[in-house]
Amino acid sequence: MTQSVSLSVATSPTAATGGGVKLVGLFKTLGTLTLLLIALPFNLLIVLISLLSRIVRSPFRKKAVVAAHPQTILVSGAKMTKALQLARCFHAAGHRVILIEGHKYWLSGHRFSKAVSAFYTVPAPQSDPEGYIQALVEIVKQEQVNVYVPVCSPVASYYDSLAKPALSEYCEVFHFDADITKMLDDKFAFTEQARSLGLSVPKSFKITDAQQVINFDFSQETHKYILKNIAYDSVRRLNLTKLPCDTPEQTATFVKSLPISAENPWIMQEFIPGKELCTHSTVRDGELRLHCCSDSSAFQINYENVENNQIRQWVQHFLKSLALTGQISFDFIQAESGTVYAIECNPRTHSAITMFYNHPGVADAYFGKNPLPAPLEPLANSKPTYWIYHEIWRLTGIRSAQQLRTALNTVFRGTDAIFQWDDPVPFLTLHHWQMPLLLLKNLQQLKGWVKIDFNIGKLIELGGD
Numbered sequence: 001m002t003q004s005v006s007l008s009v010a011t012s013p014t015a016a017t018g019g020g021v022k023l024v025g026l027f028k029t030l031g032t033l034t035l036l037l038i039a040l041p042f043n044l045l046i047v048l049i050s051l052l053s054r055i056v057r058s059p060f061r062k063k064a065v066v067a068a069h070p071q072t073i074l075v076s077g078a079k080m081t082k083a084l085q086l087a088r089c090f091h092a093a094g095h096r097v098i099l100i101e102g103h104k105y106w107l108s109g110h111r112f113s114k115a116v117s118a119f120y121t122v123p124a125p126q127s128d129p130e131g132y133i134q135a136l137v138e139i140v141k142q143e144q145v146n147v148y149v150p151v152c153s154p155v156a157s158y159y160d161s162l163a164k165p166a167l168s169e170y171c172e173v174f175h176f177d178a179d180i181t182k183m184l185d186d187k188f189a190f191t192e193q194a195r196s197l198g199l200s201v202p203k204s205f206k207i208t209d210a211q212q213v214i215n216f217d218f219s220q221e222t223h224k225y226i227l228k229n230i231a232y233d234s235v236r237r238l239n240l241t242k243l244p245c246d247t248p249e250q251t252a253t254f255v256k257s258l259p260i261s262a263e264n265p266w267i268m269q270e271f272i273p274g275k276e277l278c279t280h281s282t283v284r285d286g287e288l289r290l291h292c293c294s295d296s297s298a299f300q301i302n303y304e305n306v307e308n309n310q311i312r313q314w315v316q317h318f319l320k321s322l323a324l325t326g327q328i329s330f331d332f333i334q335a336e337s338g339t340v341y342a343i344e345c346n347p348r349t350h351s352a353i354t355m356f357y358n359h360p361g362v363a364d365a366y367f368g369k370n371p372l373p374a375p376l377e378p379l380a381n382s383k384p385t386y387w388i389y390h391e392i393w394r395l396t397g398i399r400s401a402q403q404l405r406t407a408l409n410t411v412f413r414g415t416d417a418i419f420q421w422d423d424p425v426p427f428l429t430l431h432h433w434q435m436p437l438l439l440l441k442n443l444q445q446l447k448g449w450v451k452i453d454f455n456i457g458k459l460i461e462l463g464g465d
Contacts, residue, residue: 025448025449028449029443030443032439033439033440036432036435036436037436039432040432043427044432046419046424047424047425047427050422050424051424051425064094065094067094070094070095070096071095071096071146071147072095072096072143072144072146073090073095073096073097073147073148073149074098074140074143074148074149075087075097075098075100076100076148076149076150076152076156076160077101077151077153077156077349078099078108078111079101079456079457080110080151080351080457081351081354081387081418081454081455081456081457082349082350082353082354083099083110083151084115084426085353085356085357085417086149086349086353087110087113087115088113088357088420088423089356092115093363093364095363096117097115097116098117098118098119098120098139098143098145099111099118099119099120100122100136101119101122102122103122103123104124105434105457107437107438109428109429109433109457110430112425114423115423118143120135122136122139123135125155125156125159125160129159129162132159132163133163133167136148136166137163137166137167140167140170146172147172147173147174147366148167148172148174148175149175149327150173150174150175151348151349152348153348154232154346154348157185157348158178158181158182158185161178161180161181161182162178164177174326174366175327176326176328180324180347181347184328184347185347186230187230187269187344187345188205188206188230188265188267190344191204192204194318194342197317199317199342200339200340200341200342201341201342202270202333202341203221203269203270204268204269204270206230206265206266206267207265207267207268208260208262208266209261209262210260213227213251213255213268216268218243218244221270223272224244224271225242225243225244225270226240226242226243227241227243227258227269228267228344229264229266230264230266230267240271241254242271243255243268269343272333272341273336274333274334275334276295276297277293277296277306277311277331277332277340278293278295278300278329278330278331278332278350279291279292279293279294279315279330279332280292280327280352280353281315281319281327281330281375282326282327282366283325283328284366286319286320286321286322286323286324286325287372288312288319288375289366289372289376290356290366290375290377291312291375292305292353292377292378293306293307293311293312294352294355301386301387301390301453301455302384302385302386302410302414303352303355303384303385303386304384304385304414305378308334308340310338310339310340311332311334312375314340315330326347327348327349327350328345328346329345329349329350329352330342330345331346351455354385354417355378355382355384355385356376356382357415357417357420358381359376359379359382383413384413384414384415385417386410386414386416387454387455388411388416389431389452389454390455391407395407417455418454430454430457431454434457435452435454435457438458442459442461448461449461
């Protein structure tokens with residue numbers, strides 16, 4: 001049974017913008033809540049059938065795996081699917097798992113997974129760094145944690161590195177040191193680091209003033225460029241406006257609309273046409289121990305393993321050169337020439353880890369001390385992963401029979417990243433507890449939202465986390 005412990009729940013009321021929320025936002029929120037309510041009986045029935053089936057089959061099931069050296073593993077990021085996936089993998093290997101999240105997400109539906117032994121909430125690191133570190137230390141000591149595996153948000157990854165020295169007195173921290181995390185998370189610094197190792201990356205320029213772009217001589221370039229905020233921006237990261245625009249005036253207008261400054265630098269990066277791919281890698285002392293690669297897109301909600309030796313060699317070279325230990329993900333473009341270019345690095349867990357949902361060796365890849373013959377990859381019989389509510393929403397945009405066949409093929413070929421027959425409750429509590437409560441809180445605070453991301457378990461909001 002899951003033990004639920006909450007240190008406190010953060011509440012920070014936000015004033016309504018412009019005297020009240022727009023009517024369209026109100027209807028969007030109420031409409032979404034209505035749709036979730038309509039789906040509740042169907043999902044509840046499926047979960048009840050799954051639970052009853054588990055009871056009936058319990059006398060015939062294999063005994064639970066007992067690890068040779070069972071450990072207590074602390075996993076953060078409880079609202080996100082990738083945290084649930086790792087919790088399930090570690091639990092299946094015979095380890096005890098503790099989940100944590102920020103106070104705002106005390107309502108995490110994943111806390112009700114059978115893989116979770118206890119759940120805690122902690123302060124938001126960006127607003128209370130010392131309180132965050134102290135809360136982690138207290139949980140590690142109280143639960144006698146052996147290993148801390150951060151499944152962190154872009155904001156939290158650096159603070160988990162800052163917490164590493166304090167936590168390392170009591171447990172292993174499977175995460176990078178602060179200077180490494182800062183470099184990897186800085187799109188420009190990462191590009192320069194990779195270039196220094198002789199690895200292929202696009203041309204990149206650090207932009208601290210809009211005038212730098214306006215004065216740039218694009219006529220000498222083969223490809224166009226895009227601007228990306230070096231600091232994480234959950235909304236603007238999806239803006240891939242190509243530069244230069246049709247006219248110098250349009251370029252200037254666009255660039256001046258962005259919050260570029262010395263305090264908030266951006267990167268202007270060469271846009272190389274080609275196929276976009278993403279990776280997740282687990283590394284220990286520079287040894288690549290787990291790796292997967294998938295086709296990618298700006299809003300990534302589908303994963304299917306793709307064999308790409310060039311990308312794996314690129315990743316192995318980079319990780320070995322820096323002797324890293326932790327979790328890391330990369331975004332690549334494979335040009336028509338076949339050359340792969342790393343366009344971005346994220347020093348944290350990637351949702352592509354969901355492709356290991358049926359792999360028995362994940363825990364050993366993280367905690368095993370002996371070298372592996374080769375990095376673990378998703379099993380040959382693993383299905384592509386998706387999030388069913390995102391797939392259902394896509395159906396509303398279908399305009400042809402071919403699009404319908406493609407959508408149905410995605411569902412029938414793959415598997416939902418959250419639902420599992422032997423652990424069905426998180427599927428119910430994410431969609432009909434976590435998300436409705438977030439929507440209601442958003443409505444109460446008269447805030448707007450851009451979209452729902454069931455994968456990372458939150459509302460994407462302007463200026464959000």
